[in-house]
Amino acid sequence: AQTVTQSQPEMSVQEAETVTLSCTYDTSESDYYLFWYKQPPSRQMILVIRQEAYKQQNATENRFSVNFQKAAKSFSLKISDSQLGDAAMYFCAYRAGSSNTGKLIFGQGTTLQVKP
Amino acid sequence: GAVVSQHPSWVICKSGTSVKIECRSLDFQATTMFWYRQFPKQSLMLMATSNEGSKATYEQGVEKDKFLINHASLTLSTLTVTSAHPEDSSFYICSASPTSGVRGETQYFGPGTRLLVL
Numbered sequence: 001a002q003t004v005t006q007s008q009p010e011m012s013v014q015e016a017e018t019v020t021l022s023c024t025y026d027t028s029e030s031d032y033y034l035f036w037y038k039q040p041p042s043r044q045m046i047l048v049i050r051q052e053a054y055k056q057q058n059a060t061e062n063r064f065s066v067n068f069q070k071a072a073k074s075f076s077l078k079i080s081d082s083q084l085g086d087a088a089m090y091f092c093a094y095r096a097g098s099s100n101t102g103k104l105i106f107g108q109g110t111t112l113q114v115k116p
Numbered sequence: 117g118a119v120v121s122q123h124p125s126w127v128i129c130k131s132g133t134s135v136k137i138e139c140r141s142l143d144f145q146a147t148t149m150f151w152y153r154q155f156p157k158q159s160l161m162l163m164a165t166s167n168e169g170s171k172a173t174y175e176q177g178v179e180k181d182k183f184l185i186n187h188a189s190l191t192l193s194t195l196t197v198t199s200a201h202p203e204d205s206s207f208y209i210c211s212a213s214p215t216s217g218v219r220g221e222t223q224y225f226g227p228g229t230r231l232l233v234l
């Protein structure tokens with residue numbers, strides 16, 4: 001069975017600094033997607049970034065980028081120039097296959113605190 | 117962008133009563149919707165996958181007679197918590213996958229419903 005592990009329950013970063021959140025996963029599939037979601041205090045889930053397993057190039061979305069190490073089954077999220085609004089719970093998620101009807105498997109989450 | 121709504125956003129009920137939560141995709145059709153449960157500071161736990169016009173697929177350990185799911189149209193899925201008890205108090209989140217989804221598209225999440233059973 002596929003699993004997703006986030007080993008950092010809590011992280012903190014100084015405003016304007018860079019922080020990296022870790023995620024590892026386990027799968028025997030070759031076609032899959034990985035996602036990072038942000039859940040702020042409002043509890044609305046927000047997609048931060050996605051990575052297709054077939055693509056070697058790491059995905060980037062403005063201040064957010066990933067380090068996708070397929071062989072190591074690692075998918076970390078780097079947040080650059082951290083802002084107070086980045087404070088939230090972050091979830092790493094895995095989905096087998098390319099269909100958007102596949103279910104997401106979430107990690108345990110990492111609570112990110114941003115210090116002014 | 118794709119918007120998913122949930123109603124109600126907050127509900128308090130007495131033990132033994134039933135509560136219905138609605139999940140609507142406002143600007144797209146969704147053949148598949150998902151229902152999650154989340155406890156404070158914990159991850160989302162998938163309860164069931166809802167497919168329009170067919171029976172929902174429940175995850176292991178989720179009581180199908182307790183959590184009734186109906187997906188009667190391409191824009192509406194409902195979760196009914198029957199004979200609710202205090203242990204059912206939780207945050208319930210739905211998500212929807214666009215029927216016309218493209219490769220790599222993900223689910224869109226509703227804002228969640230907070231249920232408190234007294």
